[in-house]
Every structure is written in C-alpha cells, then in structure tokens.
Amino acid sequence: MSQLQYSEFATEILSNIKNQQVGLAESEPSIDRTLGYLTAAEKVIGENPNERILITVASKNSLKLPALGEKIRPAILKERFSYVCLRKFYNCINNADIYLTPEERINFFALITWIEKTKDGDLSEILHYSRTPILWKKTACEAGSCLGAECEHFSTCHFQKAKKNAENSNLLLVLHNLFLQDMQMDFAILPHSEKIVFDNAHALPLKSQKTFGKHLYFYALRNSVKQNAWCKKWEAQAAESEKLFLSLMKEIQSYSQNVKKRKITYNQSLSAETGISPEALQNSLRNLLEIIERTSSEFYAQNEIGKAKDCMQFSSDIRKISSDLAFFFAASNSEFVYWLECPSNPHQVTLNAEPISISAKWKALYSNLKSAFFTSETISINGRFDYFVSRLALYGKNMKSKIFSGDAGIEVFAAEFLPKPSEEKFSEELTKTLCEIISKNTTNTLIFTDMASISKLQAEIKKDEALQSKTCFFQGVDGNFFNLIGFFQKESGNVLIGTSDELKFLEEMELPENSLIVIARLPFPDLKEPVISRRMEILKEQGKNGFTLITMPETSFTLRSAYSAISRSGKKQTLLLLDSRIISELYGAKIQSLFPNFKTLSHRVFSTGFFDKP
Template identity: 25%
Template structure:
C-alpha cells in the first residue's frame, strides 16, 4: 500500500480538473467529494473507523471507490439492496477500474435466494401444479436459462417477477441446502460465487448478507471478512434496522409450511410407503394454521403485536401456549419420522436437521424472553412470524464485525450515507451501531437548493390525527398533479394512507385520462419506476406515483420526470410498534426524553430521506410539500426543518401555484380542472 502522502497525492490527481476522471468522461470537480476521498484515504492508511454523511450530489460512490482501489488492499464493499449492488458491480466499478488502469479482480456475492439451486430446480416439477400453465412456462424458462448461465444469478432473468411463487422452489435457503451432500454440489452457483469472492481483490456484497452470515457464522461474508483490510458500507443508515432482523430469532408459519411441503415431496419421491407422510405433514400444517388463526383473534390482518408477558398482548395465555406446544410436538413427530429414513438420502438428513432447528426455536419461544431483547408477533395476511431481536446492533458490531486485537485495529472501516443523523456527531447512527468513538465527517450537498427547490406546508389541511387527513391530502395532490401535468410522487407514512390516497386519485383521474395513477403494489417496483421515468414521453399521459416504505429512499429519478414530492405527514415511528416502544422505554431508563431524543431524530432522518427524492442533479428543479402543519407550528418543527436541505420556503397557496406553473415547459398548460371526488382545497 502507498504511504499516506503518496496515497493523498494520487487521490488529488484523480479528482483534479484535468485528472483521470475528467479524461474518462464529463466530470465536474467537487471540493466535498475530494474532502471525503481524502478523509477515507487517511483512514485506509492509519486504520480505524470513519463515518461520513455525504449530501446528495457529492459523488460519494467515487469518493470511497478511488482511495480504496488505489490502496492496493483487498476491499469489501457492502450496500443496502441488490439493485444498488448490481449497479456498483456492473457499472461503477468497471468504469472506474478502466479509467484508473487497475487490473483488479472483482466479484459479486449475494444471498442464497438470489441464485438458482440446480437440485431444487430438478425437484420443482413435483411442486409446481401441473394444471398451472403459467407456472410451468415460467419453470421451463428458468430451465432453459440454467443451461447457459455462468453465475446463476436470477437478476439475469428480467421477466421473472421478484414476487413469483416459483422463486422459492428453484432457490435454496440455509435451512434446506444439502451442502456437501447435494448431488449438484460441484456445480452449485452459491459455492461458485463464494469461491470467486475469496479469490477477488474487490468484493461487492449487501447488508442483508453481511448480517445473515454473521448471525449464523455461515461461510460467505463471515469467511471473507478476516481476509480483507478495508470494509466500506454504503447506504449505512439502513444497517441497524437490517441487522436486528438477523441477530435475533424468528419462527414463521411460512417457514414451517415450506418445511412441510419439502418433507412431503421428498417422502413421496424417495420413501413412499415407509412413513405415512401425509399424516406427518397434515399434523404440522394443522398446528401451524391453528397458531396463525389464534393470532388472528386480535383482529389484525397486518400488525405487530407486542409480547412482553407469557403470551402476546390480547391472546389467552393457556390457549397460546397450547397452540405453540402443538407446533413443537408436530415438529418432534416429523423429526422422528425423518430419522427413520435418514440413511436413504441426504434430503432426509437435512430435513431432519431443519425439524430439530424449528423444534428448538419453538421451545425457545415457549420459554421466558431475554431481558435485553424485545418480542412481538408480526401478522401479515396468511403469514405469522414470532420475532425476538436486540434493540440495536451496537454489541454485535463491536464483537462480531469490528472484532478486537491488533489485526482488528489495523483494519479500516468506512460507513457512509446521505443521511446519518441531524446533529454534527451523527449520534443517530453511531450510537445504534456501536461506533460512538468513530471519527465523523459531514460533507454538504453541492446543489443550490435555495434556487433549485422550494418547501411548502399547506396550512389548511387537517391535522394528521384527523380521520379526513388522507382524503384532504388526496384532494390537494389531485389539484397539484393537474396543474403540473403529472411528475409527482406522493409518499405516505402508512399503508392505510397509501390505499386511501391511491384510491382517491384513481377515482379522480379515471374519467379524464390525462394522468396515469401508479400505486405501489399494483406492479413490481422495477416496472413502476420504468413507467414513472417515462412520464408523458411518447404520447403517454403524465404520471403520479403513490408509494410508501422502500420508495422513501434509493429512488433516483433525475430530470423533469419528478418535480413535485408530496409527503402526507411527518414520518414519526409508530409509538405502538413493539420495537419502537422498547427503544423509547430504554431511552427513558437512561434519563433521556424519548420524544426529543428518539422520535424526533428518527423522523428527521426519514424526512430527509423522503425529501432527497426531489433534487438528484444540478439541473433539477422541484417543490417539496409536507402536508403536516406541525412542521411549521410546533417547536420541534424547527429541528426537523433544519434537517432538510436549505430550500426556499413558500408561505402562501399563490406562491405554491406559481412555483408549479414555473416548472412546466413554455408550451405546456395545466390540465383542465375538474371537480374533485374529495373536498377541494383550492378555489
């Protein structure tokens, strides 16, 4: 590795006005990008932990890639989603390596569910309903592709819906993988990806895989981490929430029913007549469904139910324990049946191991919970998950990720994102991730927000607690969308608001045909984004997209396709969520004020993420609307506004309308106004 001075000099040369980047492609030097790259270079040289908040437009990807690649050290790059992972591996890394002239070997490593399992594909025809022509055609397409793919990465199949029920049938999990006993072990795509990762100079992974492997000490990232000296986590603001999913325990009815299906398929194929497989599986399926039905007595089809006592809130203790014990007993019965035939096939050996794991886990949920964890039921549709997790990942990061000793101290760790807190020390991130002593750096966005963007808070919309709030947001959005001819994203904080606003806008625009209303869930996310980016090009009507959850971040729509972002209300964490409630109680026990020290920082980070969808390039212009008067009328609203980029504040409805008119092209006119299906807010 070059010395500190030499590395800094090379970094400065790359980012210079006449440097490598400017010669490879159109490039504008940014001081913030150079500052970030220099700080990362220093951390690479000295070792330690650096936390960097880099505003939108800084160019943080190249800011961390350049010093990492120039160091000559082995590098692990982790990002939040598989989509960003593919972008980093397929676009950013190859282009930069070519520009730098570095012959480094790169590898992409994802979780098992991203790769085709050849063994399970061969068995899939036993599981696919022969009467379902669509499923058979999809399986045939996968089989044809399997003969030509090198990686086995299902991302190579753009026509395969990520929600397809076929995917679990042709991929493996840690639970059903046969390992070295698999007849396809030599050709396994997961093992091939891991071997390539261990041989590469730069490996691109994702946060889910990092924590999944660390939690169970499975080969993959856990095997890779000791061999790298530089680890960089992009989109690091998601680390805590992703990590707690894997560092606790969970038992899901979907997992149990998958196990039952796999047991029946293997039993009928390879040991028919030796065991009454129908009875074994029927007993487990009945116990599993009874447990789900019991949880449904709470009346919630989609909810998190707190679980602080012997049984979840609102459920009779005796009935709950009996139902959970019945699941445990049916798993024990299945384990005994599988043990009888385990010598016939490695499938039965693995199924037996799975039965024991689920039995042990169900017994664990029958016992009292750990003092340092929180338990809850996650109820969604036909599925039920029993959850137990730590409140944050601080201890796990220190013990399992960073490690101790001289070797650990010599490593370099970089955590970066556009949003890591609303204070100079970035405590929102560093405290939950166990990085309190880390060096921190904040790099502001180079965008001229005062010129490019404006903020408007309507003062005539009901308070969020009012039952009519979502309807009024929908009416407001309808009028704004008509004036702007689409180009609008409505971000909601709840799925209920998503449905209410989406339905109202569809009803409003279905007759006119001038606007296409897109609602999260109607299509796969990739298809929704493709249509929204198209906008009114090629004779298409303009678009408004109503979305929640994952659309608050990681959505990049530069240019005129998106010029208005409407947020229905301030994104405070739901106070009745078990994890949120436990964290608030912990803050109070530490002498803090839960609202100001927990809820407000959480809302500030989420609000900043949502607002970040608006301005993505130096030429972008737009308006952010927050339909929540608490942002301007409550004392904590000043803190939330300070977390937002320094946009111009619009104070009247007339100013807002003028801003929309200014965003339209010179030859465009607003769509004709028609009566709204909800109470109109504009004259």
C-alpha cells in the first residue's frame, strides 16, 4: 500500500464525518482500511473528545484496536452471551454434581484454568458454541439471569466492565451482529452514536436479513431444558414439552415427505397449509411456564435470588419459543417470507421467516445519524454502487462514493472450451477437465463445483492410479468443508473439492502460495431460496427483469468477494473459471470487467503451457 493511497482513504473518511454525509468507499485488499478509519476517527475525536464514533466489523478477528492518542477512550463491546457469568461459573464449581453432567465436568476443567488468565471473559477463547452449546449456556452471561449490582461478582464482571467502558468511550468497536441486534431492538443495547463507520459492509445485507428474521428448531427447547436440569420440579413437564415438540417436527417432516419437498414455502396459516396443529405443544409450554414461575416465586421467598433469576431466564426462553411458534403458524405478516426446511433428521427440521426487504430498519437508522461511512473490498459492481445502495435504502441521502484502486491482484482466467452447463456434454467434459487439472497442477488446488460433479470426480479418481497418488479431500465424503481446510493447507499439492456454497470460507482461509482456485460454474444465487424467490416474483409483477436486478448483482458480489479474499493473501495465486458463458453470453462481458487481470483461456494453452510454473 502506498502512503498516498492510505492518506487519500483516511482523508475521504474524515471528510465524510466532518461534512455529515453518507459515504461509500471500496478499496483493494492492499489498502489498510482499518488504519484509514482509525486515523480519521483520531482526528475527529482529537478536535472534540465528547464525540463518539462507532465502528462495526464483520468478524471477531477484526475486533482489535492498536494504541491510540491520549484523547481517545477506546472500547470493544461484544454480545452479552459472549461473556462468562462469574456467578454461574462458580455455581458450577461449587455444585458440579447439580449443574454439570459427567461429560461437562471434564470440559469444565479447561474453564477453571482459563478464568484466571482471561482479560475480557470471552467464552469463545476456550469453548466452541457449536460443540458445547449447553455448557456455554450454563456459564454465559444472560440478561434474564443477571443480578446486576446485587451480584457479589458485579465489580469483577467482564460484561459489566465492557458495558461501562463502552458507555464512557468515544471510540467504540462492535461486531455487525451486535449492531444489527441493537437495530432490531430499537437501539436499546448500544450507547448512542451519531457517527458510524461500517467496515466489511458487503456482509450487511445478508446479515440484516438473518438477524431481522426468526428461526426455530427442536434444540432451542432441548438445550434450554438441559441448561436448567438442576431443578427437578419441572423435569416431568419439560420432558412432556420436549416429546410434543419432537412429535410436531416429525409431523412436519412427514408432510414434507408426502409433498416430496425438503424446503416448503408457505404464505397462509401453517395449520391450514399442512393440517398440523401446535395446540398440544403450546398448552404444554404454558404448563411448563406456570411451574417455572411458581418455582421462581418460591426461590424469591427463600431469598435464593440467583436461582430465582435463573428461573426467570428459563421462563424467558420458553416464552420466546412459544411466541415464535405462534408467529410461524400464523404466518400473518406479509412483509416476511415463511418456509420449512426438512432434512432427514427430524431434530434438524427448522421453521424460518425472514423479511422480503431490510430497507425499513435501515431507513429508521439514518434519521438518527449525522454521518455513516460504508467501506469494503466489494460493495460496487463494475464501478457502480447501485445494488448496495438499493439494498440498504440509501437513495436520496447526502451521499458520496469513491473507489480506491490498489495493486493489480491475482490472474483470472476463463476457459472458453467447455460446453455450456445447460448442454448435455458439460458434465462429462467438466469431470475430464477437473481430472486434468488435478493431474497436472503441482501446487495446491481448490475446486468449487456442485455435489453431482463431486461424486463423478471422486468416482473417476478411483479408476485412475495416477490420480490416486494425489491427496484429495472431498466435502461430504471426508467431512464438512470447514474442517477439511486445515488438512488441505498442510502440504503442497493437496486438493480440496467443495460446493460453490463454500466460497464464503475463502475470506477465512490462509491460501498456500501459488494455489489454483477453480470455480466450475458461475455462482448464480439459488432461485429456489425463499427470500430471493419472492423478490424475483415481486420484480416480475412490476414488469422488471429479475436476472438484471438480482441474479447478476448477487453473482457479481460472490465472484468479487472470492477474488478479494484470494488477493488478500498477498501471494501469487490463480483463479480459473470454467464456465464458458463468461465468454459466449452477452452478460459475460460484465463478469469479465469485474477482474483487472482477466484473460481468456483456450484449450490449446490449457493443454500445453497453463500449468508451467515460471
């Protein structure tokens, strides 16, 4: 990154904040955006230390602040559920036989060592929520079970310290998820900020859609019940509720099998749609609530405030499950898309609802701001910000946009010699080409294709002794894609094959130098995905072109994000696109212009010199 690029980027943000504008800035990976917006924030706060600037980022890896000027009062705030609750932690130590299962006691030993060393009490330093969700809930800070100033650990509470620091800060750093939860709760979580910088802004539309939606599955109840197994008074009723919940999920799964659909969109009462009633489960949940609340009152009367508050958190969980269940079965909000996802395991059946548009929430935000600055490596398409602007309802704002170009980046090739994916010979020719790539490429190869192609490729490799000498990892066969990344990175020449859905993991990967990344087909969005499907229907009703207004922008963002993630390694890498429509179709020109180093790859070059390393 040149000093000029960095200086221009910082100046752009400074101008945006001082002039109270909405700013959009895209930069290449070589430009240090973090340093740019922190430099601008330092200057603004230096002139007025009572100003607060809020910065939101996409991942925990970005929740870091360097040493800053003496007038800066920096703070980092995470979701409350991220922090350990010391009261609950010591409850587990002092009453392990009541609060912990034998297996949890083994895992808990790691927390005992960690608690003495941790600086901010973030449970993710020691636990993985996806692997130990119940132990996490048993030790995490939750609003319903918090004693506040009455807690004996209040003065040393990590969350209370972080919250106080945030309230006293003039530079606050948070994750997108926490900021969006604050928006969802009408700005009741975070301290008031009128000047905001959104880094990694490309992630905001999808994260907003997920956060503003609702999702319910069986483990929402089971995990809450297991967390509260310490009290036997509700054990029988909780078991009945679990049984009825699972029975309901099995009924939904059976309906899914009858209509031969794993994903079912609906827009009327779910009972009317399926003939399934949640009444028995709702009655059971009401009975469970009565027992929990009665037990809570008994604990209050006995002055066992901690147990009483734990009961209140449990009742809050049950109320939310009951409320969400009613919401899904009513399906009465026309601003949402409702759907069921029904895999083969009934425990994993989910009820889902997400907003068709996220613009209303974002519009409500802008009226409370003096300035907002959105920055990322990928928020424009072919030099225009229109799609991002429309998704976040930025039209009509005092807006300024700019693109900061950096280094030229990686080489991008598109093969012109394969049939189109719609043609009969495509599958066979694609498998043959992928086998040739695996055979000839001596460095690491990362392939993104569809599940059918993965199966065919694996079958071909089993037939070919030369290919069997290659170390190949297949998503779905050898494990999930995320867990296979570490094995892929260990040795040069390894091959990892996954679906196009896993392109998102490129942002988190450390690619070995000279890796070849292959994308077999253009990553068009799944038009059966319920929210996108509904948005396409609305455009059709309006006489507008969904391919131009949704399909192409979404595809372009996916490819740009992949390109930026690969470029971010700072190493020599190559991106190979095997979809010949990039060359043959009219819209292909727009795909080509996404990449500064785009080249067409002929079969002659592919077969002769493409794999020769300089």
